[in-house]
Amino acid sequence: MEIIPYTSAGPLRINMRKEEVREVMNEPPIEFVRDEDEPTSDHFVKSGVFSYYKEDEETNNAYEFTAPAEVTCKGISFLNMRERKAKKLFKKLDPDFVDFEETFISLEHRISLFFMDHKVETVLVFERNYYDDLFEELKKLDEI
Numbered sequence: 001m002e003i004i005p006y007t008s009a010g011p012l013r014i015n016m017r018k019e020e021v022r023e024v025m026n027e028p029p030i031e032f033v034r035d036e037d038e039p040t041s042d043h044f045v046k047s048g049v050f051s052y053y054k055e056d057e058e059t060n061n062a063y064e065f066t067a068p069a070e071v072t073c074k075g076i077s078f079l080n081m082r083e084r085k086a087k088k089l090f091k092k093l094d095p096d097f098v099d100f101e102e103t104f105i106s107l108e109h110r111i112s113l114f115f116m117d118h119k120v121e122t123v124l125v126f127e128r129n130y131y132d133d134l135f136e137e138l139k140k141l142d143e144i
Contacts, residue, residue, distance in 0.1 A: 001065075003073040003125050005109040009063055010071075012049070014127045016060045018042070021051045062126035071123050073111055083118040105131060 001010025008014060011024050021042065022029060029042035029051070039057040043050050048069035052062040065071040067079060074093060078086055087104065090097055090113065094106040105112040110130070114122040 001069070001071045002075075003071060003109075003111060003123075005073075005111070006128065009065070009125045012051075012060075012063050012125075014060060014062070014125070018051075018053060018058050018060070021060055025049065025051075062124055062130055064122050064124045066122045071125075073109060073123070078113055078120045078123050081120045083115050083120070086113055086115075086120050107131070 001012070003009045006014070012021065016024075025042075025044045025047060027044050027046050029044050031040050031042060033040055034052075039053045039055055041050060041052045046068075048066045050064040050066075051060055052064070053059060054061045065079065069079065070077065071079065076089055076093075078089070081089075087099075090104050090106065094108045096108065098105040098107070102115045103112050104115075110126050110128065112124045112126070112131075113120050114124065
């Protein structure tokens with residue numbers, strides 16, 4: 001699936017209704033809650049796709065891909081790529097990307113990479129303002 005920034009990853013569009021996501025995925029999801037204060041999410045295990053929902057619990061705001069999913073951005077498949085190579089390629093996509101702990105975040109392309117053991121474990125495609133709370137907290141820490 002090719003990521004189209006701000007819009008989609010293959011047939012999975014940002015801001016789809018939960019029932020539309022489930023129809024496109026065509027497999028039963030495992031529902032789970034990431035954090036106590038967050039809405040229920042879907043994990044499509046066979047496909048390696050997570051779908052995250054807004055507070056209304058019905059409208060999607062992000063997709064996260066892990067093996068065995070096949071997702072690309074500008075033709076680049078980041079999943080399972082070594083961190084050093086991923087950073088070099090990611091920097092070409094967005095020279096202003098944010099390097100935060102084990103995550104690279106591109107606000108320009110609305111994607112992020114999460115690393116585990118120095119390899120890309122997941123690729124997240126998200127809507128505008130998805131990381132606002134995180135950046136607000138970081139800003140507060142800088143002011144201390």
